[in-house]
Amino acid sequence: MEYPYTTLYKNSYQTQQLQQNSNVEINIYTMARHFNGNNVRPYSLILTLVLAFLLFDATSNAQKIVKVEDICKQTKIFAYCSNLLNSIPGGAARADVDSLAHYTIEVLRSKLKNTVNLLNSLIAKATDPKAKELYNFCLKEFTAQDGALAEIDPMQQSLKAKDYNSVSFHLNDVVADNDECMSHGQDQSSTSSHHFTTDDFKDPSPLPQFTDDIFKVLQIITVISNYWFKIY
Numbered sequence: 001m002e003y004p005y006t007t008l009y010k011n012s013y014q015t016q017q018l019q020q021n022s023n024v025e026i027n028i029y030t031m032a033r034h035f036n037g038n039n040v041r042p043y044s045l046i047l048t049l050v051l052a053f054l055l056f057d058a059t060s061n062a063q064k065i066v067k068v069e070d071i072c073k074q075t076k077i078f079a080y081c082s083n084l085l086n087s088i089p090g091g092a093a094r095a096d097v098d099s100l101a102h103y104t105i106e107v108l109r110s111k112l113k114n115t116v117n118l119l120n121s122l123i124a125k126a127t128d129p130k131a132k133e134l135y136n137f138c139l140k141e142f143t144a145q146d147g148a149l150a151e152i153d154p155m156q157q158s159l160k161a162k163d164y165n166s167v168s169f170h171l172n173d174v175v176a177d178n179d180e181c182m183s184h185g186q187d188q189s190s191t192s193s194h195h196f197t198t199d200d201f202k203d204p205s206p207l208p209q210f211t212d213d214i215f216k217v218l219q220i221i222t223v224i225s226n227y228w229f230k231i232y
Contacts, residue, residue: 066100066227068092074223081220097227101159101167104224108174108217109152115210116142116149122205130201138181138207148177148214164228171221178214 072081085092088103095103119139126132142148151170158166 064097064227065094066097066224071100071220071223074226075216075219077216077219080216081223084217084220097224098159098162101221101224102156104217104221105152105155105159108214108221109149111210111214111217112142112149112152112174115207115214118206118210122207128201131203131205134184134201134203135205135207137184138211141177141181146173148174151177164225167228168225171218171225174214175218175222178211178218182208182211182215 068082068085071085072078075081084104084107085095085100088095088100092100116139119135119142122135123132123139126135140147144150151173155167155170155174158164158170
């Protein structure tokens, strides 16, 4: 089903057909949707899973110096991406791929924690049962034992060990958790582009913007991870 405001760049998501030693050109199943304040419609984000199955040797690419401009032009959020990466301590000019990934994952951790704090506040104040149901659902997605926040430390540990396949697995789990929150209760037949909208409920809170920020950071990490697997 095609949705309004989206352009999908699809990969051949049949990883069982990939040969371990073959040279494979992947068209990323990228995140794509219309960014317009809180009026953003979420979609299933499976794009990072394919990276986890690639068995190429990525170590040499980890030390590659990549221009911020080259990374960010592969996203739909060039200005946001550029501002984020150029804020790395010491500057991005001398930062290699792993350094950029490490920094951006820490930004992701911060975004997730801020969202959890918001959700706890919203739950305490919510009077609308539908709103409270949504906030509790999202809180579970982010804080459960296998939730998004729980993926950050293993992701960083895998990055340090240069186990890039595992990094991609953990990244995909965060993508899935955020997407589950963003799309919870969504009426797919609705023409509304708001995240949390059904026939009788529209979330008025800042939550859509918070999850959208997470979505943007995930885009950036995914593009950075492409360099490990020579997908550039």
